Amino acid sequence: MAKRIGVLAWVVVGTALVASMTVRAESEGREIDWLELMPATDVALLENLPEVEHAGDGPASLPDEIMTGRTVPEMDGVAGKIPGFVVPLKTTEDMRILEFFLVPYYGACIHVPPPPPNQIIHVTYPAGFKLDVLYEPVWVQGTLEIERTENDVASASYALEAEQVELYQY
Numbered sequence: 001m002a003k004r005i006g007v008l009a010w011v012v013v014g015t016a017l018v019a020s021m022t023v024r025a026e027s028e029g030r031e032i033d034w035l036e037l038m039p040a041t042d043v044a045l046l047e048n049l050p051e052v053e054h055a056g057d058g059p060a061s062l063p064d065e066i067m068t069g070r071t072v073p074e075m076d077g078v079a080g081k082i083p084g085f086v087v088p089l090k091t092t093e094d095m096r097i098l099e100f101f102l103v104p105y106y107g108a109c110i111h112v113p114p115p116p117p118n119q120i121i122h123v124t125y126p127a128g129f130k131l132d133v134l135y136e137p138v139w140v141q142g143t144l145e146i147e148r149t150e151n152d153v154a155s156a157s158y159a160l161e162a163e164q165v166e167l168y169q170y
Contacts, residue, residue, distance in 0.1 A: 029080035029141065034104040037118050037158060039070050046116075069117030069157040071146045081141040082121070083168050086134060087153060089122075096128030101156060106135045120156035122149035129165045137168040 035043060045066045085106045090099035102121040108114055123140055131138070140162050147159035 030078075032075075032078065032080045032082040032144065034082070034084070034119060037072060037075055037121075038116070039072055039118075042066060042070055042116065042118060066116050067155075069148065069155060071118055071157045073146070075144050075158070076146045077143060079143045081139050081164075083137055083139055084121070085137055086131060088134075089151070089153065092128060096130055098126065098128045099124050101154060102138075102140055102160075106137075114154040117148070117155040117157040120154055120158070122147070122156040122159045123162050123165075124159075125162040125165050131167075139166050139168050140164075 038046070049066070082102065084102040084104055085108065086097060087101040087103055087108065088097050088099075089101060091097050100123050102123050103115055104119055105115075108120070114120070121140075121144070123142075125140075129138075140160065141164040142160040142162045145159045146157065149156040149159060
């Protein structure tokens with residue numbers, strides 16, 4: 001049975017969740033909004049995407065034009081903090097997360113399709129941190145760089161070496 005997945009709905013829900021995380025702490029730099037990472041042309045594409053149909057066992061996918069990973073040059077070198085969800089890539093034996101993708105909504109990269117590359121940040125955090133459950137949002141503080149990262153999980157257009165990772169407090 002075919003199941004219709006509204007990709008725009010996923011993005012809207014994720015953006016609404018992230019937008020609800022608007023507690024500002026001046027000492028931690030400016031708060032970065034996920035939509036700031038997308039050029040206006042990509043935001044327009046998202047707003048006008050048709051529903052993605054997902055049928056059978058194969059993964060649904062977004063149109064190629066939204067998956068190019070175009071970046072916003074002005075975001076290169078921006079220091080601040082951004083809320084999101086963790087997709088672990090590298091952990092220690094005691095389950096400290098050292099490297100991960102930060103994504104704007106829970107389940108991204110695990111459920112298909114993954115977000116566009118300009119909505120994924122490749123984060124390294126040498127100090128590492130632990131999460132009890134992956135659906136807990138976190139704040140990540142550091143300086144954004146435009147840097148393409150690709151692996152089996154997804155592709156990211158941005159990178160950040162975290163200075164701090166902490167649980168988001170509602």
